[in-house]
Amino acid sequence: MNQQFEELKKEVEKLKRERQEQRCYIEGLEKKTTDLQYKSRSSGIEIRNIPHTDNETAPGLIKTVCSIGKQAGMSISETEFRDIYRLPGKNTKGTTAPTTRPIIAEFTIMQTKQNVLSAIRSYNSKKTKVNKLNTELIGIPGRIQAVYVAEQLYSATKHLFYLAREFAKKNEFAYCWVSNGNVFLRKQTGDKQLLIKSEKCLQDHISK
Incomplete structure (x- = not known):
């Protein structure tokens, strides 16, 4: 009985080690995927609360983003855009509320994005x-709405x-x-910032 118990105990410990190794491997893959996704979107910003207009065009959206930059004291050239589009989604029917699906503006270089956000x-x-x-x-005519501009994030980082x-x-x-695709926390002014890489990081802080 004792021998069987010891063998069973060793097997359980082995399974625990294998599970931990697999977890580390999966987290490594998730980080690599995250890094690749961020690099593909590193020069993009997301603009919210810009009402949709009839016959909306990319040049029109570019002019809107340039107007935002001008208001913030920064000149943005139309040649600095790599792409611009409004995220897909269903328009709200039976209501007078304007459609405010986010606009994604991608610049040719990441520094332009940083300058705009700053x-x-x-x-x-x-x-x-x-x-x-x-x-x-x-x-933009009509009801006054706050305009929010933030770094473009992929779904996993948005959730985190x-x-x-x-x-x-x-x-x-x-x-x-x-900042730059990374999520940070700080308890209060002057404290060290905490880099939150995953949900596990939050769980670790909760358990402390």
Whole structure:
């Protein structure tokens, strides 16, 4: 009986080690996939709350993004765009509310994206809530709506960012942000920033 118990115990320990190795391998693959996805989108920004217009065209969207840059104090040339499009989705029927599916603007180089995001952050930081970037300021008629510009993220990072924000609210973290495809947390001003690579990172912090 004792011998059988020891053999069973060794088998369980072996299975635990194999499971841990497989988990590490999977996490490594997920990170490689994440890095590849980020590199493919590293020069893109996502713009929300720009109403859809009839017969919308890429040149028209480019002019809108250039107007956003101008309002934030940054000149953006039409030649700096690699691609621009509105994300697909169903229009809301039976309502007068404008369609506000996000617009994705991809620049030819990543530095342009960084400059745009930096200019908008600087602009909004100096304004009151009412005067921050909105549709009226960039010449779009109709109901005034706040315009949000952020780094383009793929679905996995969006989900992780959502989980991190929820974690921050529940655990009184003052800061939660995304930079270059990475999610960060900071408890309060002056504290060390925490890089959140996966859901497991959040779970580890919860268990501490």
